[in-house]
Amino acid sequence: MTATLTGVDVAPPAAPAKRRRPVPGWLAVVPLLVFTAIAFGVPALAMLNGAFTVKDQATGASSYTTGNLTASLQGAYLTALTGSVKLSAVSAALGTLLGLPLAQAVVTSRSRAVREAVLTASGVLANFGGVPLAFAFVATLGNAGVLTVHLHLTDHGWDLYSFWGLVIVYLYFLIPLMVLTIAPALEGLRTQWREAAQNNGATGVQYWRHVALPVLAPSLLGGLVLLFGSAFAAYATAAAMVGSAVPLVTLQIADALSGNVLVGQENVALALSLDMVLVAGLVMAVYLPLQRRSARWLA
Amino acid sequence: MARLKPWRWAVFGLAALYFLVPLAASVVFTVDVPGQGLTADAYTEILSTDGFGSSLLLSLELAAATIAVVLLLLVPATVALRLGAPRLRPVVEVVCSLPLVVPPIAFVAGISTVLKWGPDHLSHTPLFQTFVAIQNPDFPFVLVLAYVVMALPFVYRALDAGLRAVDVRTLVEAARSCGASWPQALVRAVLPNLRGALLNSAFLTLALVLGEFTVSHLLGFTPFAVWIVNVGGEQAQLSVAVSVLSLLLTWLLLLALASAGGRSRTTASRG
Numbered sequence: 001m002t003a004t005l006t007g008v009d010v011a012p013p014a015a016p017a018k019r020r021r022p023v024p025g026w027l028a029v030v031p032l033l034v035f036t037a038i039a040f041g042v043p044a045l046a047m048l049n050g051a052f053t054v055k056d057q058a059t060g061a062s063s064y065t066t067g068n069l070t071a072s073l074q075g076a077y078l079t080a081l082t083g084s085v086k087l088s089a090v091s092a093a094l095g096t097l098l099g100l101p102l103a104q105a106v107v108t109s110r111s112r113a114v115r116e117a118v119l120t121a122s123g124v125l126a127n128f129g130g131v132p133l134a135f136a137f138v139a140t141l142g143n144a145g146v147l148t149v150h151l152h153l154t155d156h157g158w159d160l161y162s163f164w165g166l167v168i169v170y171l172y173f174l175i176p177l178m179v180l181t182i183a184p185a186l187e188g189l190r191t192q193w194r195e196a197a198q199n200n201g202a203t204g205v206q207y208w209r210h211v212a213l214p215v216l217a218p219s220l221l222g223g224l225v226l227l228f229g230s231a232f233a234a235y236a237t238a239a240a241m242v243g244s245a246v247p248l249v250t251l252q253i254a255d256a257l258s259g260n261v262l263v264g265q266e267n268v269a270l271a272l273s274l275d276m277v278l279v280a281g282l283v284m285a286v287y288l289p290l291q292r293r294s295a296r297w298l299a
Numbered sequence: 300m301a302r303l304k305p306w307r308w309a310v311f312g313l314a315a316l317y318f319l320v321p322l323a324a325s326v327v328f329t330v331d332v333p334g335q336g337l338t339a340d341a342y343t344e345i346l347s348t349d350g351f352g353s354s355l356l357l358s359l360e361l362a363a364a365t366i367a368v369v370l371l372l373l374v375p376a377t378v379a380l381r382l383g384a385p386r387l388r389p390v391v392e393v394v395c396s397l398p399l400v401v402p403p404i405a406f407v408a409g410i411s412t413v414l415k416w417g418p419d420h421l422s423h424t425p426l427f428q429t430f431v432a433i434q435n436p437d438f439p440f441v442l443v444l445a446y447v448v449m450a451l452p453f454v455y456r457a458l459d460a461g462l463r464a465v466d467v468r469t470l471v472e473a474a475r476s477c478g479a480s481w482p483q484a485l486v487r488a489v490l491p492n493l494r495g496a497l498l499n500s501a502f503l504t505l506a507l508v509l510g511e512f513t514v515s516h517l518l519g520f521t522p523f524a525v526w527i528v529n530v531g532g533e534q535a536q537l538s539v540a541v542s543v544l545s546l547l548l549t550w551l552l553l554l555a556l557a558s559a560g561g562r563s564r565t566t567a568s569r570g
Contacts, residue, residue, distance in 0.1 A: 028379035029387050032372045036394050036451070039444040043409030044401060050412050105310040123502040124550050125318065130512045131528050132542035136321045139328035139539045146324040172321070184460035226399070233402030236512040240528070250404045257408060257517060270412065273405030280400035
């Protein structure tokens with residue numbers, strides 16, 4: 001950077017006209033911002049507005065209220081919300097812990113075929129959520145599943161349709177998502193850093209503790225947030241697998257969206273959506289400053 | 300390096316066990332039916348079931364449109380952030396992260412509220428025709444809008460990571476001083492260096508669209524994932540067989556995309 005600037009300063013002003021000013025950069029950003037405002041901003045505002053609105057059945061007039069939000073934080077709705085947060089936090093933490101060694105093994109693998117195969121597989125599996133995933137696990141570990149029957153797991157107290165059953169299923173797409181997220185950062189770790197640490201007498205553990213992990217921290221946190229958001233938002237898998245055995249907020253929203261609510265609570269689905277947004281927003285508010293603080297190492 | 304090997308194989312082994320056993324068990328479950336012995340009925344039934352081709356085609360069209368739109372929006376923007384508008388970086392970062400805090404089910408709640416405005420308030424305005432057009436069941440463009448928003452965080456992340464490894468400014472300056480125009484510099488100098496990131500983005504978007512269920516289901520459209528659920532609820536063997544098939548299908552598509560990327564890599568390398 002410095003070298004370029006000096007070069008420009010020293011160069012004789014022979015051909016200043018050739019060095020045209022670049023096109024204003026923000027012009028290229030405008031379409032993106034306009035698109036998000038329409039495709040994302042409008043529905044988000046509609047949700048926000050609806051969460052605070054109640055429609056009078058008799059007159060059809062709308063009025064503003066906090067009743068929807070209050071209703072969404074009571075009873076079964078509250079249980080579902082805390083259930084979702086707990087499930088997402090546990091699965092995201094486990095996914096991060098298990099995804100990191102796998103990503104490191106992939107990135108340091110010298111066989112290009114292995115690397116590409118695992119990364120491609122991760123791309124598939126990270127999005128293998130939804131109903132197919134639920135069906136695959138029901139066929140494997142469900143009550144009549146192949147493993148359950150052959151290993152007599154039910155006798156040992158195994159139940160797929162429970163909190164830990166869902167964690168095991170969620171990890172199936174969370175670990176690959178972590179691998180995809182963290183692999184570029186791991187590739188950014190320079191061999192010189194490890195060599196420098198070794199030359200100074202550091203052990204492998206010390207290198208990871210004092211060099212690699214601090215550099216990776218923002219990417220790891222970013223991955224953790226992605227995983228949390230992914231688990232928190234998952235709907236189809238849980239819906240197909242557990243029905244309502246494990247209370248989750250997404251199941252409650254779908255239920256409410258299909259009209260399964262008390263009269264006067266038609267907009268509770270929107271209020272619940274707002275609750276989800278607030279929880280996820282809180283996580284982001286923690287993550288963004290942290291990420292900005294230490295992203296410079298991999299630049 | 301050599302001393303790391305056993306550790307690496309242990310990790311790969313455990314991962315393979317966890318990720319392959321459910322797939323293998325699903326296949327066993329579909330072909331080894333209690334009381335019938337080995338049979339492939341579950342698989343032959345799928346192909347003869349109504350709606351297989353049309354729903355799959357719809358999903359692929361939606362995926363192609365989504366990939367095109369998301370890349371057209373994000374590639375110029377992220378490159379510009381590196382070159383001329385670093386001060387907009389936090390803005391774009393927040394905008395591209397916002398969809399993460401609005402889960403699909405909350406997003407679809409908002410979309411269906413907006414779509415209700417069409418018949419409720421806008422029926423006498425030209426905008427109403429737009430509302431009708433984007434909900435055309437043959438090609439519901441509203442799903443493309445939703446999918447692009449849902450893909451934004453992942454694609455932004457992939458492109459940003461790719462750009463981080465490339466000295467865009469030097470590349471563009473070199474291309475410009477060789478007489479390239481701005482579009483030429485972008486297409487011939489920057490994009491080839493971003494091939495990995497672009498492919499990664501396309502992977503993520505394709506897989507996202509092919510597997511997407513929540514939004515399309517709650518808005519009442521029938522792409523592939525929704526078709527699977529509709530057809531699969533009836534019989535355990537058939538539903539698992541469709542799941543296995545959908546995974547293989549996604550995998551094949553991604554492999555095709557990956558090998559296409561690999562080929563262009565060899566032809567375009569330092570020519």
